[in-house]
Amino acid sequence: MKPKIAFFDFASCEGCQLQVVNLEAEMLDVVGAVDIVQFREAMTEKSDDYAIAFVEGSITREKDIPRLKKIREQAAILVALGACATIGGVNCLKNFQPLEEVRKYVYGDKADWYETFPTRPIDAVVPVDYYIHGCPIHKDELLKVVKSLLLGKKPEIPTYPICVECKRAGNVCVFELGSTCLGPVTRAGCGAWCPTHRDNCAGCRGLVPDPNTNAEKEVLKKYGLTVDQAVGQFRIFLGYAEVAK
Ligand code: SF4
Ligand code: SF4
Ligand code: SF4
DSSP states (O other), X not given: OOOEEEEEESBSOSHHHHHHHTTTHHHHHHHHHSEEEEETTTOSOBOSOOSEEEEESBBOSTTHHHHHHHHHHHOSEEEEESHHHHHOGGGGGGGGSOHHHHHHHHHGGGGXXXXXXXXXXXXXXXXXXXXXOBTTBOHHHHHHHHHHHHTTOOOOOOOSBHHHHHHHTTOOOGGGGTOOOOGGGBBOOSOSHHHHTTOXXXXXXXXXSSOOHXXXXXXXXXXXXXXXXXXXXXXXXXXHHHHHO
């Protein structure tokens, strides 16, 4: 029998689910091997009988919690899909502002209609089995994880930093171009997407395990930059890590 899988979203731009839909030809192989029973962005049919749940988005309000716990109870395997789900992502920017002001800024005189609380990744609420990192997720990595799950294997996700991939690609370091970069402490796996296009890494794949923050500080110092100058960049995706530490 084919494994039944379902996709869910919480606070997100739905760009990671769009990456799934964009798989097109590659997805056909996967679709043949699984039974997708719920995927709001791509289909109208809906069943709550599933074994693998892919969850996109971060948790930003009280009523998200029982919904996420219900998904966790049903799913034998729960996979966090994209930076909003894996690390809190850009939604955590609001955690650095008074929440009442944020609510009024977004919803104006209807602010009281919408509840909010500090944003958190999904593993702050329920246990997560596997993570597909990035903003958005990388299609190749998604396929790799899905294929591993279908084979009953643990997906291999890099634990080394972006700098390794960046150097392998022969890129000019963006520090040499006068920019800051979180590559020394960010988990690889995107092929150093941004530095390859002369942009800095903003950390969307989350921190490596035991990040060497001293190495990051030394690189900043070497190029005459301060930690404060890098903090704004750090908060784009990694704000939850900063608040939670
Ligand atoms: S991780 Fe990025 S692309 Fe994916 S849902 Fe969140 S904001 Fe959108
Ligand atoms: S600091 Fe950034 S640009 Fe420099 S090598 Fe590392 S990932 Fe590449
Ligand atoms: S280089 Fe950094 S910011 Fe860019 S996609 Fe990779 S992890 Fe994300």
